[in-house]
Amino acid sequence: MLHMADDAIPLLSKSRFTSGLQCLRKLYLSCFQPGLGTPPDAALQAVFDAGAAVGEIARDLRSGGVLIDDPYDRHDDAVERTRKLLAEKDIPSIYEAGFTEDGVRIRADILARTSESSWELIEVKSSTSAKEEHIPDAAVQLMVIEQAGLTIERVGLAHIDRDYVYPGGKYEADQLLTVEDITDVARSYAETIGGKLALMRVALAGDEPPDIAIGPHCHRPYECQFFAHCRAREPDWSIEELPGLSAKRRKQLRDADVRSILDIPDEIQLSATQDRARQAIVTGEPQLGVNLEAELNKIEAPAHFIDFETLGPALPVFPGTRPFEAVPFQWSDHVLHQNGDMTHSEFLADGSDDPRAAFSESLLSQLQGAATVVVYSGYEELCLRGLQAVLPDQRLALEKLLNVRWVDLLKIVRGHFYHRDFRGSFSLKSVLPALAPDVTYEDLEIRGGMVASNAYLESIRPETSAGQRRKLRKDLLAYCARDTKAMLLIIDAMRGSSA
Numbered sequence: 001m002l003h004m005a006d007d008a009i010p011l012l013s014k015s016r017f018t019s020g021l022q023c024l025r026k027l028y029l030s031c032f033q034p035g036l037g038t039p040p041d042a043a044l045q046a047v048f049d050a051g052a053a054v055g056e057i058a059r060d061l062r063s064g065g066v067l068i069d070d071p072y073d074r075h076d077d078a079v080e081r082t083r084k085l086l087a088e089k090d091i092p093s094i095y096e097a098g099f100t101e102d103g104v105r106i107r108a109d110i111l112a113r114t115s116e117s118s119w120e121l122i123e124v125k126s127s128t129s130a131k132e133e134h135i136p137d138a139a140v141q142l143m144v145i146e147q148a149g150l151t152i153e154r155v156g157l158a159h160i161d162r163d164y165v166y167p168g169g170k171y172e173a174d175q176l177l178t179v180e181d182i183t184d185v186a187r188s189y190a191e192t193i194g195g196k197l198a199l200m201r202v203a204l205a206g207d208e209p210p211d212i213a214i215g216p217h218c219h220r221p222y223e224c225q226f227f228a229h230c231r232a233r234e235p236d237w238s239i240e241e242l243p244g245l246s247a248k249r250r251k252q253l254r255d256a257d258v259r260s261i262l263d264i265p266d267e268i269q270l271s272a273t274q275d276r277a278r279q280a281i282v283t284g285e286p287q288l289g290v291n292l293e294a295e296l297n298k299i300e301a302p303a304h305f306i307d308f309e310t311l312g313p314a315l316p317v318f319p320g321t322r323p324f325e326a327v328p329f330q331w332s333d334h335v336l337h338q339n340g341d342m343t344h345s346e347f348l349a350d351g352s353d354d355p356r357a358a359f360s361e362s363l364l365s366q367l368q369g370a371a372t373v374v375v376y377s378g379y380e381e382l383c384l385r386g387l388q389a390v391l392p393d394q395r396l397a398l399e400k401l402l403n404v405r406w407v408d409l410l411k412i413v414r415g416h417f418y419h420r421d422f423r424g425s426f427s428l429k430s431v432l433p434a435l436a437p438d439v440t441y442e443d444l445e446i447r448g449g450m451v452a453s454n455a456y457l458e459s460i461r462p463e464t465s466a467g468q469r470r471k472l473r474k475d476l477l478a479y480c481a482r483d484t485k486a487m488l489l490i491i492d493a494m495r496g497s498s499a
């Protein structure tokens, strides 16, 4: 049912338009009940900040322009300033130009004059390629700007060049960024926008948010801020908690009106992992695969339970590194010795130099004589292969280490064990609290890899005080040590469940 006059429907913006493309419910909630969303955490905020930093650098691609710095909540002021600047023929570019047309308002990252009467529109993204989801962003701007009477000759998408190697010092926009010409694809997408906007306005005119169930669209192309709210509308033990739920199986279950794992009919064939999850939920008991013990017995002492923390910013920090290249700066190692004793060692790079050589040297020395290296996911092996490429002096020693028996505990858990409190996730952050409820991450200042890398970055900045640096290092050490201790606790708990 419609309840709203057309002129009461909120203005759409670029971000509301992309929200509406992802999910009409997301659009509705963004407009009318934004408080139901989860605010961005430190990790997400860091991604936004990196995007803003790349956006600022990108202005040098079309230099000499004027920045419209009116905040987003003063959009009309930005539109007015843009209108005046457009009339000044000697201004080569405008950054953050504002427009409102036909109920849609946008700010354009870069608008560069290509002639007295035509312009180039550049949308800036801090990814390393032009992605499908970037096209609507650019296309909606193209549509609005042309509706405002400008001629757009070219639409470009500026993104980070994945082959860029940071030489140190100031980031040079024309080295760091590549501009892809997306004029044709943006233009043909723009022709479809009218119909999409009409559908969005119908949704916005309703009394209630559209009744859309959670699914993969909640996480792609963007993580939806309303997920916790929408998840709470699902029954307990939602089918969304089935590990590895495929789109086909989800549709099959939803078509059969099955929303809870408890209601899945026997005739629906599940994978072994999904079946274990269902049994754990139905019985309330952890479910063990028959090969669990045999898999765990492959861990021979001395066994090193290791975890790395890495840095992979869009804007490289250390000369010689590339955008998003993983630079390991910290390791933790819990060692299970042959006599049953356990010890712990750790490394956290200090100073503002590239930490990789010191990281690798210290790790190689620590892991000498290891019979087994235990990790949670294949990430650590990948990091070591990356180090081989940049540390030729240590390449052979790293190869030797990679040839030791490596055991991925994540694969063992996923393949042979399920506790219903995993809630469909095998991440360490889900598995540890389920199996060792007294040892969670809640007491730690740092609870995630992205926050850890930001903390490390802050700790090596010259302007960070000595006291703050000490605190950050203490928090980092506590976090990484928790990850490696977690693996031992998980093994103990899984073995305890079989007793």
Ligand code: SF4
Pocket: 022, 023, 024, 025, 026, 027, 029, 212, 213, 214, 215, 217, 218, 219, 224, 225, 226, 227, 228, 230, 231
């Ligand atoms: S969580 Fe999913 S269903 Fe809910 S608003 Fe977001 S995208 Fe839509």
